[in-house]
Amino acid sequence: MGLIILLVVGGVIGWLASLVMRTDAQQGVILNVVVGIVGALVAGFLITPLIGGAPITSGHFDVMSLLASFLGAVVLLAIVNLFRRGSVR
Incomplete structure (x- = not known):
């Protein structure tokens, strides 16, 4: 059940x-x-x-862990954009 929740929350965070x-x-x-x-x-x-x-990977969901996961996803997308296009946007 924890894996399903991680996938759903990860999908929402990645989409945002x-x-x-x-x-x-x-x-x-x-x-x-x-x-x-x-x-x-x-x-x-x-x-x-x-x-x-x-x-968030420990299964403990609170505002700080969700915010940190969101920031991690934004940073990851910025790095991917930097290598893909040469600019962050």
């Missing part, structure tokens, strides 16, 4: 991050889920220890 970075038209549902989950992992290792709280 793609809307913020204006890459939603170029990505599909699967890539949104991948970006959300990888962003959550990046945030779990890098951002969450700085702001405190538990990573």
Whole structure:
């Protein structure tokens, strides 16, 4: 059950991050889920220890972990855009 919740939350976070970075038209549902989950992992290792709280991958959902996962997904999309186009947008 935890994996299904992680996929759904990762998909929503990835979709919201793609809307913020204006890459939603170029990505599909699967890539949104991948970006959300990888962003959550990046945030779990890098951002969450700085702001405190538990990573979303531990199954603990609170506002700080969701915000950190969203920031991780936005940073991941910015890095992908930088390599793909040479600019972040």
